[in-house]
Amino acid sequence: MGPLKLARMAWSNLWRQRRRTIITISSIAFACFLAVFMIGLNDGSWGPVIDTAARIGGGHVTVQHPDYQDKPALNRTVTGTGQLVERLRSVPHVSHVLPRIVGQAMLSTTSESMGAGFVAYDPAQEGPATLSILDAVSAGELFKTADDRGIILGWRLARNLGAELGTKVVYTLTDKKGEIVSGLARVSGLVRTNSPAVDLGLCFLPIGAVRRTLGYAPDEAVQVAVFVDNYRRSDEVAAAVKGVLDDKTTALTWKESQPDLDTFIIMKRGGGAFFSALILILCAAGIFNTLFVSVMERLREFGVLMAIGFNAGRLFGLVMLESLWLGLIGLVAGAILLAGPYYYLSTVGLDLTKAFAAGEQQADIAGVAMSMVVKMDLHHTSAIAIASIVMGATLLSGLYPAWKAGRVEPVESIKLV
Amino acid sequence: MTTTDSVPIVEVQGVKKVYRQGSLEVPALRGIDLTIQPGEFTAICGPSGSGKTTLLNLIGALDKPTAGSIKIEGKELGGMTRRQLSRLRRDRIGFVFQAYNLMPVLTAYENAEIVMAVQGVAAATRQQRVMALLAEVGLQGMEKRKPLELSGGQQQRVAIARAIAANPAVVLADEPTANVDSDTADKLLAMMEQLNKQRGVTFIFSTHDPKVMARAHRLLKLVDGAVASDERRAQPAV
Numbered sequence: 001m002g003p004l005k006l007a008r009m010a011w012s013n014l015w016r017q018r019r020r021t022i023i024t025i026s027s028i029a030f031a032c033f034l035a036v037f038m039i040g041l042n043d044g045s046w047g048p049v050i051d052t053a054a055r056i057g058g059g060h061v062t063v064q065h066p067d068y069q070d071k072p073a074l075n076r077t078v079t080g081t082g083q084l085v086e087r088l089r090s091v092p093h094v095s096h097v098l099p100r101i102v103g104q105a106m107l108s109t110t111s112e113s114m115g116a117g118f119v120a121y122d123p124a125q126e127g128p129a130t131l132s133i134l135d136a137v138s139a140g141e142l143f144k145t146a147d148d149r150g151i152i153l154g155w156r157l158a159r160n161l162g163a164e165l166g167t168k169v170v171y172t173l174t175d176k177k178g179e180i181v182s183g184l185a186r187v188s189g190l191v192r193t194n195s196p197a198v199d200l201g202l203c204f205l206p207i208g209a210v211r212r213t214l215g216y217a218p219d220e221a222v223q224v225a226v227f228v229d230n231y232r233r234s235d236e237v238a239a240a241v242k243g244v245l246d247d248k249t250t251a252l253t254w255k256e257s258q259p260d261l262d263t264f265i266i267m268k269r270g271g272g273a274f275f276s277a278l279i280l281i282l283c284a285a286g287i288f289n290t291l292f293v294s295v296m297e298r299l300r301e302f303g304v305l306m307a308i309g310f311n312a313g314r315l316f317g318l319v320m321l322e323s324l325w326l327g328l329i330g331l332v333a334g335a336i337l338l339a340g341p342y343y344y345l346s347t348v349g350l351d352l353t354k355a356f357a358a359g360e361q362q363a364d365i366a367g368v369a370m371s372m373v374v375k376m377d378l379h380h381t382s383a384i385a386i387a388s389i390v391m392g393a394t395l396l397s398g399l400y401p402a403w404k405a406g407r408v409e410p411v412e413s414i415k416l417v
Numbered sequence: 418m419t420t421t422d423s424v425p426i427v428e429v430q431g432v433k434k435v436y437r438q439g440s441l442e443v444p445a446l447r448g449i450d451l452t453i454q455p456g457e458f459t460a461i462c463g464p465s466g467s468g469k470t471t472l473l474n475l476i477g478a479l480d481k482p483t484a485g486s487i488k489i490e491g492k493e494l495g496g497m498t499r500r501q502l503s504r505l506r507r508d509r510i511g512f513v514f515q516a517y518n519l520m521p522v523l524t525a526y527e528n529a530e531i532v533m534a535v536q537g538v539a540a541a542t543r544q545q546r547v548m549a550l551l552a553e554v555g556l557q558g559m560e561k562r563k564p565l566e567l568s569g570g571q572q573q574r575v576a577i578a579r580a581i582a583a584n585p586a587v588v589l590a591d592e593p594t595a596n597v598d599s600d601t602a603d604k605l606l607a608m609m610e611q612l613n614k615q616r617g618v619t620f621i622f623s624t625h626d627p628k629v630m631a632r633a634h635r636l637l638k639l640v641d642g643a644v645a646s647d648e649r650r651a652q653p654a655v
Contacts (some may be wrong), residue, residue, distance in 0.1 A: 005534055304520075307512050308512055308532050309506050309508070309536070311504075
């Protein structure tokens with residue numbers, strides 16, 4: 001009996017206890033639904049968070065001085081950024097390459113002094129795609145040139161400094177020689193994000209003004225932020241970027257430059273995977289029960305098949321094909337069940353505004369602002385993983401019942417009524 | 418139709434079978450000697466518990482004797498592996514059970530062809546042979562019916578077609594008429610007799626039905642696990 005005929009027989013066997021089969025298929029479909037829901041929302045929410053982190057931090061891949069990560073200081077710089085940017089732009093999957101100066105500054109107004117982080121950027125080169133605050137300016141305006149005399153503050157930072165648009169702010173830095181240097185700017189804009197860490201602790205400066213203050217060369221920066229067309233390619237691009245660097249610079253992926261965020265995502269993904277595994281185990285127990293009961297009910301039949309020439313392997317194959325059918329139908333049913341909700345959640349998304357309404361309507365993850373609308377975006381590798389795990393669990397559940405079927409003694413089982 | 422000078426289909430020598438029930442030993446067969454030649458139409462009769470089914474199970478390689486030797490077409494079953502026994506049953510032995518035991522999910526056609534399908538016989542050959550057989554057993558036009566859509570007699574006809582479809586050396590039938598009315602039993606027996614005469618199929622069936630015994634060409638009577646009589650008839654009693 002060929003595999004096709006055996007598969008047809010397995011298919012027919014499945015529908016002998018229609019209700020039981022439908023319940024089992026429903027449980028597989030529901031497990032798929034939950035797994036896709038959890039992992040799809042995960043995939044959909046972490047992508048924007050990582051992209052936002054890259055837009056506030058140093059890109060998906062950060063090129064910087066080899067010692068900067070352990071001992072960040074403004075004397076650990078990258079020089080010759082003009083040529084370096086050109087070389088990095090030729091690396092496949094790189095979308096933007098931008099020099100930046102980042103560090104800590106002391107900000108003072110006539111009434112208050114506070115420490116804050118700063119990002120100095122070139123307004124001619126950067127847009128919302130590379131710097132997230134550019135679409136979060138709630139008052140004032142963006143810098144017009146790299147030598148602009150303005151400073152953009154997080155709105156909470158401005159409030160704590162007692163500053164408003166037009167207020168003079170002195171920013172004090174430590175230059176390459178370790179000397180204290182200062183620059184003067186007027187508040188030209190305020191940003192309001194969903195991240196308390198940004199709104200309270202970050203300011204933005206034009207890169208030309210900061211270079212002058214620090215005594216940097218025109219092609220000198222603390223980092224070169226490299227943006228990738230898809231954050232999942234960060235590792236691959238970082239490896240390629242390292243290939244074009246000399247030993248005075250190194251390249252870090254966002255996971256290395258922002259380990260807090262990476263750890264947080266790993267923990268959340270681990271939690272999601274744990275719950276998915278739990279659902280899958282419960283589902284596998286149901287499938288096992290269906291197949292085992294179905295085998296025990298058909299011992300006599302298996303005995304007859306053994307008597308007329310089936311061998312243990314063929315009976316094992318028959319039951320395994322039944323579990324294969326269960327898994328495949330369950331996956332198809334799961335896909336049908338998911339189609340509508342997936343379309344809605346991937347286009348409209350899940351609006352979390354109300355969930356945060358009672359609080360301060362702001363949320364961040366490891367200091368990175370999180371969008372209030374989470375859209376589902378199941379990556380194809382996650383979809384393949386879910387399908388493979390569901391099929392694997394289904395087939396695994398069928399192993400013992402199939403083995404049991406193959407061990408039937410015809411002379412004993414044919415006696416059964 | 419009996420040919421006495423060819424290799425016997427079945428040779429049973431000194432076969433004993435003892436079942437254990439806890440510490441108790443229950444002898445089912447107490448030393449059976451039996452030879453069945455190709456083309457024989459043999460009935461094994463005897464009261465309940467006399468060992469008829471046990472003997473058929475042993476000849477059919479479904480069970481192993483406690484002592485003695487069984488050969489099918491000269492091949493000793495004793496040293497065979499599970500796989501070899503399975504192949505022997507598939508290729509050389511046909512089974513007809515009292516309760517028909519057809520696969521409920523398969524049609525009459527599929528049930529009849531299942532052994533050939535397992536053997537790997539080409540689809541066209543299977544179709545030709547099964548259609549002819551189903552017509553021969555009077556089931557033309559019922560090929561697509563499933564067992565539940567057939568009467569008991571019709572199901573047993575399908576079972577007989579299944580048993581002989583792969584041209585086995587011997588067909589073992591355990592009380593083949595026990596679950597059908599006497600009219601249907603007559604028709605089934607007439608059909609088996611016809612298959613025996615026209616195709617030379619060797620039949621061994623167990624029975625305690627006097628009508629069946631009367632049609633047998635050879636009647637073997639078992640009492641308490643031993644052969645009480647072995648009667649050969651030039652012409653059946655009916």
